[in-house]
Amino acid sequence: MKVLLVGSGGREHALAWALAASENCEALYCAPGNAGIESCAECVDIKGEDVQAVVQFAKDKDIDLVVVGPEAPLVAGLADALIEAGIDVFGPKADAARLEGSKGFMKDLCAKYAIPTAAYGRFSDFEQAKAFIEKQPGNVVVKADGLAAGKGVIICQNKQEAIDAAEEMLSGEAFGDAGSEIVIEEFMDGEELSYFALADGKTILPLTSAQDHKRVFDGDEGPNTGGMGAYSPAHLITAELEEKIIHKIIRPTIEAMAAEGCPFTGVLYAGLMIVNGEPKLIEYNVRFGDPECQPMMMRLQGDLLEILQAGAQGRLNEILGTVTWSDKTALCVVMAAKGYPGSYPKGTPISNIEDANEVKDLTVFHAGTALKDGQLVSTGGRVLGVTALGDTIADAQRRAYMGVDKIEWPDGFCRRDIGWRALAAEKAA
Numbered sequence: 001m002k003v004l005l006v007g008s009g010g011r012e013h014a015l016a017w018a019l020a021a022s023e024n025c026e027a028l029y030c031a032p033g034n035a036g037i038e039s040c041a042e043c044v045d046i047k048g049e050d051v052q053a054v055v056q057f058a059k060d061k062d063i064d065l066v067v068v069g070p071e072a073p074l075v076a077g078l079a080d081a082l083i084e085a086g087i088d089v090f091g092p093k094a095d096a097a098r099l100e101g102s103k104g105f106m107k108d109l110c111a112k113y114a115i116p117t118a119a120y121g122r123f124s125d126f127e128q129a130k131a132f133i134e135k136q137p138g139n140v141v142v143k144a145d146g147l148a149a150g151k152g153v154i155i156c157q158n159k160q161e162a163i164d165a166a167e168e169m170l171s172g173e174a175f176g177d178a179g180s181e182i183v184i185e186e187f188m189d190g191e192e193l194s195y196f197a198l199a200d201g202k203t204i205l206p207l208t209s210a211q212d213h214k215r216v217f218d219g220d221e222g223p224n225t226g227g228m229g230a231y232s233p234a235h236l237i238t239a240e241l242e243e244k245i246i247h248k249i250i251r252p253t254i255e256a257m258a259a260e261g262c263p264f265t266g267v268l269y270a271g272l273m274i275v276n277g278e279p280k281l282i283e284y285n286v287r288f289g290d291p292e293c294q295p296m297m298m299r300l301q302g303d304l305l306e307i308l309q310a311g312a313q314g315r316l317n318e319i320l321g322t323v324t325w326s327d328k329t330a331l332c333v334v335m336a337a338k339g340y341p342g343s344y345p346k347g348t349p350i351s352n353i354e355d356a357n358e359v360k361d362l363t364v365f366h367a368g369t370a371l372k373d374g375q376l377v378s379t380g381g382r383v384l385g386v387t388a389l390g391d392t393i394a395d396a397q398r399r400a401y402m403g404v405d406k407i408e409w410p411d412g413f414c415r416r417d418i419g420w421r422a423l424a425a426e427k428a429a
């Protein structure tokens with residue numbers, strides 16, 4: 001099979017690494033990819049959002065399956081255009097990608113189909129938003145409706161902060177059009193967990209769990225980021241909780257999307273808050289998580305290409321029960337450019353990745369790298385994902401940091417405590 005992967009981050013490197021390992025993968029292209037992805041795919045200089053260029057490339061190369069990594073091309077209608085051209089695609093059409101692309105759409109769907117989530121209101125008028133905030137019994141979270149690169153969520157410590165956030169978003173100052181409508185919701189107190197399931201419109205194939213670390217500094221301090229590290233499975237997960245997540249959240253959502261005339265195909269990523277043992281939905285993403293995908297791909301036993309193709313072709317029922325996961329824990333430490341998530345320099349030199357890759361059961365996934373005159377350099381905020389498999393969370397963590405410590409990148413930094421909640425739980429057990 002000839003496969004085209006769309007995207008350029010650490011998630012796509014992990015997907016490319018797993019797809020290239022498939023016996024059936026005869027050619028793998030990545031648009032646009034990065035310096036790490038070059039080692040397992042042929043990178044082509046096309047951006048995912050350039051829908052027409054992606055479709056044309058897929059036609060020219062006779063691609064059998066397109067796998068879309070990030071959300072923006074999906075929200076922009078890449079899957080629709082590929083399907084129209086008769087090309088199989090793993091990822092939802094634009095109307096189903098609204099689960100991530102519009103927080104208001106997601107919240108209204110939850111309300112209509114009784115899917116547990118935080119109480120909320122949707123606003124495009126500031127005075128109404130302000131009145132709603134003033135009426136709330138506790139703290140609120142203010143969110144831009146549209147895509148804002150993970151930054152459109154403000155957790156407010158008091159009412160004035162919430163009013164200011166609402167005003168800034170609705171004025172267009174903060175996130176442009178993405179903030180012209182906002183969602184204001186109840187603050188939920190609990191521990192976060194991410195759960196992933198495949199769907200092909202009808203059949204659900206549950207995958208596994210992971211836990212991300214969204215804050216930039218150790219101990220979950222500082223501003224939110226795209227994710228500074230993740231491990232899988234999440235320590236909170238039990239068979240009972242997994243059952244609740246599928247029956248109370250994932251299944252009703254997939255059924256609701258079908259009933260609404262926008263069946264969901266692809267990977268559904270549920271961001272959940274576990275409150276007193278009960279899962280509540282924080283958000284949906286319509287793609288794999290980054291960096292959650294990196295540890296997940298290290299644990300996956302089975303042929304990713306076959307799995308994603310079955311998803312794209314509506315045949316998940318044929319492979320139910322065949323996807324298994326290593327019992328080990330995988331843990332990914334993200335190395336980011338100093339300054340991230342604020343402004344940071346680009347083009348800074350990185351070396352010794354090969355030494356890190358020699359650690360057993362460890363892979364350095366590239367997220368934002370390029371080769372410049374033979375030197376590996378950074379091209380983004382999150383740059384590497386050092387991912388290791390271990391018998392326990394402590395073992396996986398120790399090995400991941402062994403890899404981190406071999407890498408020479410004076411302009412980079414990482415958190416030193418990825419997996420800390422799980423480690424504390426493992427020690428206590």
Ligand code: AMP
Nearest residue numbers: 118141150153185186187188271282283
């Ligand atoms: P989102 O982009 O919706 O995932 O939000 C980013 C982060 O904000 C989440 O991972 C949570 O840590 C936090 N968050 C969002 N909504 C809530 C909420 N209603 N209560 C508490 N935390 C929230």
Ligand code: GLY
Nearest residue numbers: 226227289290291
């Ligand atoms: N790591 C968070 C995300 O992929 O949205």
